[in-house]
Amino acid sequence: MGVITTRMLKPDADGVAAAADLLAGGALVAFPTETVYGLGGDARNGRAVAGIFAAKGRPSFNPLIVHVPDLDAAQSIGTFDAPMRRLAQAFWPGPLTLVVPLAEGHGLSPLVTAGLETVAIRVPAHPLARDLLAAFGGAVAAPSANPSGRISPTTPAHVLAGLDGKIAAILDGGACAVGLESTIIGGTPLALLRPGGLAVEEIEAITGPLARAGTAITAPGQLASHYAPSSAVRLNANCAQAGEVLLGFGPMQSDLNLSASGDLVEAAANLFGHLHRLDAMQRPIAVAPVPDCGLGRAINDRLRRAAAPR
Ligand code: TXA
Numbered sequence: 106m107g108v109i110t111t112r113m114l115k116p117d118a119d120g121v122a123a124a125a126d127l128l129a130g131g132a133l134v135a136f137p138t139e140t141v142y143g144l145g146g147d148a149r150n151g152r153a154v155a156g157i158f159a160a161k162g163r164p165s166f167n168p169l170i171v172h173v174p175d176l177d178a179a180q181s182i183g184t185f186d187a188p189m190r191r192l193a194q195a196f197w198p199g200p201l202t203l204v205v206p207l208a209e210g211h212g213l214s215p216l217v218t219a220g221l222e223t224v225a226i227r228v229p230a231h232p233l234a235r236d237l238l239a240a241f242g243g244a245v246a247a248p249s250a251n252p253s254g255r256i257s258p259t260t261p262a263h264v265l266a267g268l269d270g271k272i273a274a275i276l277d278g279g280a281c282a283v284g285l286e287s288t289i290i291g292g293t294p295l296a297l298l299r300p301g302g303l304a305v306e307e308i309e310a311i312t313g314p315l316a317r318a319g320t321a322i323t324a325p326g327q328l329a330s331h332y333a334p335s336s337a338v339r340l341n342a343n344c345a346q347a348g349e350v351l352l353g354f355g356p357m358q359s360d361l362n363l364s365a366s367g368d369l370v371e372a373a374a375n376l377f378g379h380l381h382r383l384d385a386m387q388r389p390i391a392v393a394p395v396p397d398c399g400l401g402r403a404i405n406d407r408l409r410r411a412a413a414p415r
C-alpha cells in the first residue's frame with residue numbers, strides 16, 4: 106500500500122458527508138464510537154475490507170465487526186433468535202457486539218467474516234458514528250483503528266500515531282467515552298466471547314449465566330498477547346521499582362492514575378489513553394491492582410494481555 110495523505114475531518118455535517126463519500130468510494134475512514142475508534146470500510150467491498158487488514162497488518166483469518174444503524178439493518182445480514190433479539194433491544198445502540206449466523210443474501214465480503222458462518226454485529230451509540238452510518242447507508246466493517254496487536258485508540262491522535270499515511274481520513278470526535286472495546290456475546294449456549302464496555306452482570310440479568318467462551322473460537326482479542334504497549338508491563342504492583350513508571354488505581358502515588366477515586370467507569374475511559382502516554386516514556390510500566398468486578402473484569406482482561414509475554 107502506497108503512502109497517502111490522511112485527512113482530519115471535522116465533526117460537522119461536511120465532515121460526515123466527506124467521510125461517507127470516502128467509504129462509498131472504497132476508501133478507509135477512522136471514526137469515533139463510544140468504545141474506541143474504528144477503522145471503517147464498506148463491508149460489501151472486498152477491496153476495502155482487504156485494505157483494512159493491510160493497514161492494520163492484521164492476520165486475515167481474524168473476522169471484523171460489522172457496524173449498522175439499527176436492529177432492522179442487523180437482521181438483513183444476521184439471523185437473530187429470541188435471546189439475541191432481546192439483547193439487541195436492551196442494549197443497542199451501545200457497547201455490545203452480537204455474533205449471530207449469517208443471513209441469506211447478506212451481501213458482505215467473505216473477508217469480513219474470514220470464512221465463518223457467523224457475523225459479529227454492533228450498533229454503536231456515538232452520535233458521529235450514527236450520522237456516518239446514516240449518511241453512508243450501508244454496513245461498515247470496522248476493527249479498532251490501531252496496528253494489529255497494539256493498544257486500541259481512544260483519541261484521533263492515537264489513530265494518527267498508528268495509521269498516518271495508511272488511511273484516507275479520520276473523523277475527529279475527540280476522546281471516546283467508554284474507552285474499552287465492546288463486550289462480545291455469541292455461540293450456543295450463549296457465551297461471553299470478550300469482556301468489554303458493557304458489564305457482564307448487566308447482560309446476565311437478561312440471559313441468565315453465560316457459558317465460558319469455547320476454545321474453538323480464535324479471535325485476536327483472545328490471543329494471550331494483545332493490546333500491547335511497546336514497553337514491558339508488570340501487574341499488581343503497589344509501587345514502582347527503579348526505572349519503572351506506575352499506573353495507579355485509587356488513592357496512591359503514581360505517574361498516572363486510572364481513577365484516583367477508584368471509579369471503574371472512569372478507569373475504563375482512561376485505560377488506553379494512559380497506557381499510550383506511559384508507553385511514550387519508554388520505560389517499563391508497573392500497574393496497580395484493579396478490582397475484578399463490573400468493568401474491572403474487562404480492564405483486567407486488557408491489562409493481562411498487555412502484560413503477556415510476546
Ligand atoms: O468496540 C469495539 O468492538 C470496536 C469498535 C470499533 O466497534 N471494535 C473492535 O473490533 O474492537 P476488533 O476487530 O478490534 O475486535 C473484534 C473482535 C475480534 O476479537 C474478532 O476476532 C471478533 O471480534 N469477532 C469478529 N467476528 C467474529 C465471529 N464471527 N465470531 C467470533 N468472534 C468474532
Ligand code: MG
Nearest residue numbers: 248249250257
Ligand atoms: Mg482491536
